[in-house]
Amino acid sequence: MKNFREVAAGKKSLKKDYVAVMMWFMGRAIQAAAAVDMAARKEFAGMPDGFTFALSVMPNGPHMIIGKDQRGFVRYKGWDPEGKKIDLDMKIKNIEAALLLFTFQESTTLATARNRLVVDGDVAHACAVVRILDIVEVYLLPKIIAKLAVKRYPGWSFRRKYLGRMLIYVRSIFGL
Amino acid sequence: MYLPERYEFFCPVKINSGKRALEQLPFELDALNARKPLVIAGNDAGEKGLVGVIIDAFKDSGLAIGIHDGVPSAPDLRLIRELFNIYRDRGHDALIAIGGGSAADTAKVLNIAVSGKPEDIEGCAGENLIKKPLKPLIIVPTTAGTGYEVSKYAFFAGRDYASHFLMPNLAVIDPRMTIPEDAVTTAAAALIALTHAAEAYTGAGKNPLADAYAYTAIQLIMENLVNVIGDQRDKNGRLSLANANALAGCAFSNVALGVAHKLGKVMGDLCGLPPGLCMGMLLPRVLEREMSEGGYHIADLLLPLAGFDTYASTAADMKARRAAEIIHDLLKDLSAANGGVISRIWKDIQVSEDTLQDIAQRAGVNEASFDIDGCAKILREAREGR
Numbered sequence: 001m002k003n004f005r006e007v008a009a010g011k012k013s014l015k016k017d018y019v020a021v022m023m024w025f026m027g028r029a030i031q032a033a034a035a036v037d038m039a040a041r042k043e044f045a046g047m048p049d050g051f052t053f054a055l056s057v058m059p060n061g062p063h064m065i066i067g068k069d070q071r072g073f074v075r076y077k078g079w080d081p082e083g084k085k086i087d088l089d090m091k092i093k094n095i096e097a098a099l100l101l102f103t104f105q106e107s108t109t110l111a112t113a114r115n116r117l118v119v120d121g122d123v124a125h126a127c128a129v130v131r132i133l134d135i136v137e138v139y140l141l142p143k144i145i146a147k148l149a150v151k152r153y154p155g156w157s158f159r160r161k162y163l164g165r166m167l168i169y170v171r172s173i174f175g176l
Numbered sequence: 177m178y179l180p181e182r183y184e185f186f187c188p189v190k191i192n193s194g195k196r197a198l199e200q201l202p203f204e205l206d207a208l209n210a211r212k213p214l215v216i217a218g219n220d221a222g223e224k225g226l227v228g229v230i231i232d233a234f235k236d237s238g239l240a241i242g243i244h245d246g247v248p249s250a251p252d253l254r255l256i257r258e259l260f261n262i263y264r265d266r267g268h269d270a271l272i273a274i275g276g277g278s279a280a281d282t283a284k285v286l287n288i289a290v291s292g293k294p295e296d297i298e299g300c301a302g303e304n305l306i307k308k309p310l311k312p313l314i315i316v317p318t319t320a321g322t323g324y325e326v327s328k329y330a331f332f333a334g335r336d337y338a339s340h341f342l343m344p345n346l347a348v349i350d351p352r353m354t355i356p357e358d359a360v361t362t363a364a365a366a367l368i369a370l371t372h373a374a375e376a377y378t379g380a381g382k383n384p385l386a387d388a389y390a391y392t393a394i395q396l397i398m399e400n401l402v403n404v405i406g407d408q409r410d411k412n413g414r415l416s417l418a419n420a421n422a423l424a425g426c427a428f429s430n431v432a433l434g435v436a437h438k439l440g441k442v443m444g445d446l447c448g449l450p451p452g453l454c455m456g457m458l459l460p461r462v463l464e465r466e467m468s469e470g471g472y473h474i475a476d477l478l479l480p481l482a483g484f485d486t487y488a489s490t491a492a493d494m495k496a497r498r499a500a501e502i503i504h505d506l507l508k509d510l511s512a513a514n515g516g517v518i519s520r521i522w523k524d525i526q527v528s529e530d531t532l533q534d535i536a537q538r539a540g541v542n543e544a545s546f547d548i549d550g551c552a553k554i555l556r557e558a559r560e561g562r
Binding site: 004007010016095096100 | 194195196199200202203206219231232234235237238239240241242243244246266
């Protein structure tokens, strides 16, 4: 028995906190993008009113919950899935995979291709969420980083990119 | 494309390879309905930092794991008894083996005991004597080896086991776990994989699925082996070789053992040499012999060995000969890449004529073109460097 020991799983608190903060800001930015950007609005238009989706890290979070209310407005609904009806849950298999995603070492598309995500819900809506995440990342990140994070960097007009970026940052900070 | 009249192919092992692959373990265990794995590791895994990587991979999973890092290079039944008691008393429900062949073989044999009763270890030794599925088993290879992480074989305390139920549920190939080794060990392991893949690709059991595994394994070895021998820090190269080993192991588990494998294994055991080096030395000579007996699949081997350009520019009747030459060239390049150590080992092999006959006899080769005299002739040629 001298070579045996039992080890309880530790924590990765710092990594978890970083991902939680990124998810919190990303959630607010998605809400802002739905109001500011035409393409994001169009993607949300394809989802039924009352539709709620979550991006979660397995096994215990953090979570990012976004919902479309009955009037069609998109809202960031916080980080706690408790008591919420989730129609589409996109689960990242572990915190390290989430870290690759949120430090932009791997795009959402690549993470999906590498089997780092599990989708629980409608795949067509999951694809729409991935496209929305790409749009938001283009707004939030400088081109040199966003190119790593998205499937294809778009050739947006100066007005769309920079005015949109400003509006999304302001709305995200103030939660509008 | 060759399609045999009938073939079977079975490989239930999921392979999880690449960056942060280990962090998927809690997810994979959950899919296997397991909550408390027992990790079995070689006795050097702790000092190499491998146990720490595993513990780190389980952080945030909420799972408790048991770790036993005392598997020696030649484990015995006493260790199995100790591990059996730990598994039963601590309520474990899955096994994870970390390390080389000895840790994997220990886990496979322990799995027979924990899935039934300890006495089964004796009763299940042999071919296909395990009659029911075993507990979840995951193997994390740390050394390039014989494809043990995917194969249906286990060798433990003088007993041979072969059963599809011994195949693990999952093999995790993570670059953090493929530790640098000395050039001879790396070359020997890769040459075992090359022999397995080449003999699966050209042998009597050849079939389209084994071909797919063997083809990729050969390509990965040809593209990376010499570089890794020259620079052991080449992490991607080591990962490629680890993948090649797993792929060759899948192919090898589905075809009959080849002549170079059988002769090389016995030669290694009798002469105290790494079997991989013996197999590598014998492989081109076995192919040349098969070629002279009309083994037409050998020409196909040129494509994964040398790539499309060489294959296309080589006349049809020269392809097989060129394939054997390329393996001879690879052996020379390997020796050159590590300052001639490997070629000195080959030159220093002292095998008497009696031993040659003994190897040829013990190898149990039963192919039409390889009687005992034929095998002895190949061994003689290899010894004399012809």
